Amino acid sequence: xxxxxxxxxxxxxxxxxxxxxxxxxxxxxxxxxxxxxxxxxxxxxxxxxxxxxxxxxxxxxxxxxxxxxxxxxxxxxxxxxxxxxxxxxxxxxxxxxxxxxxxxxxxxxxxxxxxxxxxxxxxxxxxxxxxxxxxxxxxxxxxxxxxxxxxxxxxxxxxxxxxxxxxxxxxxxxxxxx
Amino acid sequence: xxxxxxxxxxxxxxxxxxxxxxxxxxxxxxxxxxxxxxxxxxxxxxxxxxxxxxxxxxxxxxxxxxxxxxxxxxxxxxxxxxxxxxxxxxxxxxxxxxxxxxxxxxxxxxxxxxxxxxxxxxxxxxxxxxxxxxxxxxxxxx
Numbered sequence: 001x002x003x004x005x006x007x008x009x010x011x012x013x014x015x016x017x018x019x020x021x022x023x024x025x026x027x028x029x030x031x032x033x034x035x036x037x038x039x040x041x042x043x044x045x046x047x048x049x050x051x052x053x054x055x056x057x058x059x060x061x062x063x064x065x066x067x068x069x070x071x072x073x074x075x076x077x078x079x080x081x082x083x084x085x086x087x088x089x090x091x092x093x094x095x096x097x098x099x100x101x102x103x104x105x106x107x108x109x110x111x112x113x114x115x116x117x118x119x120x121x122x123x124x125x126x127x128x129x130x131x132x133x134x135x136x137x138x139x140x141x142x143x144x145x146x147x148x149x150x151x152x153x154x155x156x157x158x159x160x161x162x163x164x165x166x167x168x169x170x171x172x173x174x175x176x177x178x
Numbered sequence: 179x180x181x182x183x184x185x186x187x188x189x190x191x192x193x194x195x196x197x198x199x200x201x202x203x204x205x206x207x208x209x210x211x212x213x214x215x216x217x218x219x220x221x222x223x224x225x226x227x228x229x230x231x232x233x234x235x236x237x238x239x240x241x242x243x244x245x246x247x248x249x250x251x252x253x254x255x256x257x258x259x260x261x262x263x264x265x266x267x268x269x270x271x272x273x274x275x276x277x278x279x280x281x282x283x284x285x286x287x288x289x290x291x292x293x294x295x296x297x298x299x300x301x302x303x304x305x306x307x308x309x310x311x312x313x314x315x316x317x318x319x320x
Contacts, residue, residue: 099309099310099312100312102314103312103313103314106314106315107314110315149289149293152277152285152289153285153286153289157277157278157279157280157281158278160277160278160285161274161275161277161278161317161318162315164274164277164288164289164292164317165274165292165314165315165316165317165318166315167289167292167293168270168274168289168292168293168295168296168297168316168317169296169312169313169314169315169316171293171296171297172296172297172300172311172312172316173312175297175300175301176300176311176312
């Protein structure tokens with residue numbers, strides 16, 4: 001991101017307000033502020049700079065944080081792979097649970113697209129443990145449903161609808177399999 | 179779109195759901211009728227919770243319309259079950275749309291509603307013999 005694209009973020013707004021209403025700014029500055037307020041201001045400033053993407057603290061910052069959906073992509077591919085392994089060992093399972101396995105691949109592909117990752121391959125590496133039966137798959141499905149549900153509560157809004165649908169879908173899987 | 183707008187849209191879907199179950203219940207019997215009654219009660223509960231929340235937030239929750247026209251006539255068990263699926267899908271869409279613009283307790287309210295509507299839609303599909311009964315992305319507009 002180039003310097004010329006420096007956004008007019010909170011600092012810009014503050015500067016404008018100060019220009020229009022100098023008296024307000026002076027009065028605010030004269031008031032003692034608590035450590036918590038001071039920390040809050042710093043955190044707010046750091047967040048604004050972080051969002052701007054090319055701010056003062058860039059040199060100290062490490063690599064960008066992983067996308068909040070990235071872990072869900074890996075977990076979803078793993079889950080779909082568990083079904084593939086189970087079906088390879090017990091083909092009859094695919095008759096009842098094939099549609100559920102397809103849902104997991106559809107989720108993995110949608111999550112990959114949302115975070116601009118390549119479409120996941122359906123030939124997954126073996127998990128290294130014994131293939132699961134129906135009960136084992138149900139247990140995995142329950143855990144995956146809860147993980148998605150919990151994540152939706154705090155994930156950024158841009159991903160909330162996609163992950164919400166995934167959480168709801170897994171909840172229906174649990175009901176169908178129980 | 180802000181939270182109040184999307185929650186108001188969800189309220190409209192809940193009003194329509196309550197009305198719709200009243201219509202389709204007359205074409206069902208036995209366990210399907212019981213399921214419809216319990217679904218209607220769940221939608222009433224969600225509707226009331228929304229009215230309280232929107233009112234507390236200073237919004238004016240819109241009342242129910244006097245009448246709602248089903249997308250196709252409800253004349254027998256099959257058309258009643260199809261309407262039940264449609265009601266849940268429509269509500270799921272409204273609640274899913276509320277997720278991106280809400281947070282905290284409102285996000286949880288929307289998510290719980292999305293999960294419930296998805297599960298009820300899947301149950302109605304099973305009752306109606308629709309396979310697969312589960313869809314990959316509940317609430318995602320078609």
